Amino acid sequence: MRLQPIGLSLAILVAACGGDMAKTGGDDGNGSPDAGGGGTMLPPPQLGFQVVSPSLVIPRGTEITYCYYFKTPNTALLPIKSWKSHMTAGSHHMILYFTRTEEQPAGTVTTSNCGGGGGGLSAPVWTYASQVPDQEFTLPGDDGGGLPLAQNVPAGQPAYIQMHYLNATDGDLTVHVELNANAYAGGVAVRGAAPYITYNTNISIPAAQGSTATAMGSCTVSPTLKFFTISTHCHKQGVHTYVKDGSAMVFESTDWEHPGHRTWASSPFFSFASGKLSYQCDYLNAAGTSAPIVDGPSAATNEMCMAVGYYFDPASATAAARYCLDSTAI
16 A cells, blocks of 8 residues: 655655636536547546546656646535545556645646645645545445434535656656546435544665565544544555554554455444554565665665554544544644
8 A cells, every 4th residue: 555644744745737627417418528639538426526537648657746727616515425535557546635725726737835834724625535446435334323324525625636657668658647526415304424544754674675564543432433444554565564552453454555444344343442543564674775774755775664544433424534643633
């Protein structure tokens, strides 16, 4: 799994100009936008909206991250019940971020100053992510009290998609990403859900071949919050990742690129009864490097240690993204 994190060190991002390709689905007759010559794989949703990034050419042997800025086309609050994405060959991951203000004009694609920096209220809001070519993420249809879970998208929400590319082929690749937001009909009552993200800055893996290291954190989480999915993220030096409820194992993986996830699709879902979400990543520098490996965005030269989950609060109709830096909520 190769997922970039949120604000502060949590958002080390990168993103030339293209058209605004956010389109609304439903009965308005809007079709799939042009994808720059490659065409689109995903038909637009009946309710919701579709975003297709402009096509980009990635030279052989290049690792690069772009951000594509847009505003969602909905004119009223839109409760999203599922996300569906498609990435062309050469894509390593995509992440959808919502921002408090319009950081770049809609249609901008750039590799500089695309959403990093700032914590707390100024941090971009991690909303959806994928590291596989085709993925669909559906929120549970019942919170235990009869309400479906949804991620609420305000009208005209400023946003960007971070697109990380790694072209390991012998030729250039033309790339783009597609994202469908599938919505509930207007008037449907929902329970708001949002991401919970941790990020660790205390990573230092010695350069010597065979060196090992560990990064960990422990974040305060209210036992009243309900989680419906949990996973982890690290780079290629990661050999074992964990998420624990205090000392009790909740999720673990030994596959850095495809760690999998644990889900709870129905009530009572999962709560951190101890009040602590503990996460840990164990590393092995198998080949040796010219310098110690520290946290950062590059899958080739840096490492990460993250827990990534989605939650809701049964006592609230809404939910906001929550972040924990090392062991401190921000």
